[in-house]
Amino acid sequence: MALACKRSGRNLDSVKLIAVSKTKPIELIQKAFSLHQMDFGENYAQELLEKAKALPKAHWHFIGPLQSNKAKVIALHSQMLHTLDRLSLAKKLNSHLEALNKTLDCLIQVNINKEPQKAGVAIHDLFEFYQECKAYSQLSIRGLMCIPDSSLSEKDLRGSFQKMKEALAMLNAKASPKTPLTELSMGMSADFEIAIEEGATLIRVGSLIFGDRPSPGFRN
16 A cells, blocks of 8 residues: 555555455454454445444444345444445435434445446436435435456556546536545455555455455345
């Protein structure tokens, strides 16, 4: 991270590491937490629930597809949702958050490479979706998230990350939010250095921290 920031003339403090802890036992997460890693990413609502109860002082990011019937768990236990991709989910989350009298930081997931099998809002629908999300007062939209096509060349991968940065700038210019959108969640174990060089503020790294071997875990 430090080297990637140095290469791109950025301060290391401008990038936050999210340790992707999905399927990993709480003991490993507690060890990382004891070494001052505060932010963890989970893909499954039930798994996040159990881990957040075991380690409530950590900051929990939900980074996977979210079913509307699991929205209450995220409203209760997550500090940030990275995968807001439809208005029905926004409505359900907002209802739970109103009942809890709290707000939730959210990122809009963008389907940056137009992959039919992936969730996310298309670039050409992004402004309209953002405007519609503003109706839900308990959701604090902070920026954008993407999961690029893993088969892309480095050149095309950089192009995808650059499109995300341009999309964020477009939203800020066109929508003029009261609080500027600043967050770009992009980059994982294989490409986080490239993502940082292209403007990522949040990187989601799992296997380089916890290893490749999956451990038994909860599921949605």
